[in-house]
Amino acid sequence: MVILNWNGAHFLRRFLPGVITHADGARIIVADNASTDESVELMARDFPLVELLLLDRNFGFCEGYNQALAQVDSDFFVLLNSDVEVTLGWLRPLRGLLEASPRVAAVQPKILAHADPTYFEYAGAGGGYLDRLAYPFCRGRLFDTLEKDQGQYDDSRPVAWATGACLMVRRSAWQALGGLEPAFFAHMEEIDLCWRLWNAGHEVWYHGGSAVHHVGGGTLPQSSPRKTYLNFRNCLALLYKNAAPSELVGTMLQRLLLDGVAGLRFLAAGQFRNFQAVLRAHFSFYGKLGYWRKQRQEARPHLRVSERPGVYNGSLVWAYFARGKRKFSELIIDSIKF
Structure with a gap:
């Protein structure tokens, strides 16, 4: 698990103990993006057994992860935001899916709001989708409207994209595609990566048997x-x-x-x-x-809209603002390829 940190000492202090408790044998690395707060001192003082990888400047989210993961040797990576609270047993279902399914190159858990875990969280929710114009949305989140988690998305299925807040990736696929697009700096980089994975013949999945709680808006x-x-x-x-x-x-x-x-x-x-x-x-x-x-x-x-899983062959803007659709289930489900 690699946590990319930039001036997130307060998140590390709050959430890293839980990551350590629920690591399930995984190696934990904090990659520091040239923080100017007390992050490095905090790691040395409070978490001396956690590996600390120091980057010499703030590369941003995308290139920061590219730089960090180039120095890590493992079959699978977890890109984990510092503002994520993990839960008991969250890691095993994700790892199990990648181990059992060679075509799956990336998978995300259910993303719930840390402030109120009965609701989905903006960045990922129940799996990422796109409309035909590449507007992103999620099962459990259309624009800024969030659904309550009532077990409706506890399944596992292919999705158009998986959240970068908590993403397990197969190392061989990551390396073949060159990681995240550095020019993005941050935001939508995981959608780009997942779209490229699909175009390269890989699969991207959501696993509802795993859940984490995300603060969101941390950067x-x-x-x-x-x-x-x-x-x-x-x-x-x-x-x-x-x-x-x-x-x-x-x-x-x-x-x-x-x-x-x-x-x-x-x-x-x-x-x-x-x-x-x-x-x-x-x-x-x-x-x-x-x-x-x-x-x-x-x-x-090369993949057309009709050939890509997790794509709504319509306009999300029209469905949401003109037709008042506020839930994933209210979209025309037959127009979404799974």
């Missing part, structure tokens, strides 16, 4: 303009890198239109910094188009 709050910028920029790059050739132009044009609508909504609501963040996201994407074109060539995308 950037939901309303942060920085987060708005990363989400909009990275989603454009995600779609451009991974959409099938026959679908690329149409989906990109529709996505650009909807991004414009989102920007105008921010402006109408007086959220000028978020409006600016959308503009900056688009200029950043266009400015690095040559880089993203190269990444697309390396990813070799």
Whole structure:
């Protein structure tokens, strides 16, 4: 298990003891992304038996994990956020699935809200899905609407993407794909990785027999303009890198239109910094188009919407905002490939 930490001493102090208690024999590594708080001192003082891997600067989430995992030799990795509270027996079902199913390259547990574990948590919930324009959602979470956990997603199944908050990955697949996209820095990087895994012939799963509790927003709050910028920029790059050739132009044009609508909504609501963040996201994407074109060539995308598990062949924006759909079960389930 590798916990990437940046100025998260308070989370390490709070949650690392539980990780140690429920490690089930796994090796635990804290990779510190050049923290400026007391994280390193805390590890030496309170957790001297936990391995500490020091990175010489803050590489961000994506390249930080790439740098750290390049130094770890293990058949499976768990990318575990520092703000995750693990539970009794959480690790064994994930490891068992990867050991029993060679085609499965990544799996996530059920993600519940730490503040109220009777509800799903934003980042992952009951498994990650996409609509045909690459808007992400989850079983248990549509946009900001969270469902109560009533056992409705206790199954195990393939999904379009698995959360980076708690993700077990097969090392051979990780290395073959080059890990996370470093240019993303943070946000949506796990969706990009999982999409590339599917395109490479691997499978990505959700396992409802394992559960963890996630604080969420530990690095950037939901309303942060920085987060708005990363989400909009990275989603454009995600779609451009991974959409099938026959679908690329149409989906990109529709996505650009909807991004414009989102920007105008921010402006109408007086959220000028978020409006600016959308503009900056688009200029950043266009400015690095040559880089993203190269990444697309390396990813070799080919799976159409109808061929990808966990994809809603409709518009989530329309279903949520125009039709009032607030739960996963209210979507047209026949339009989602499992």
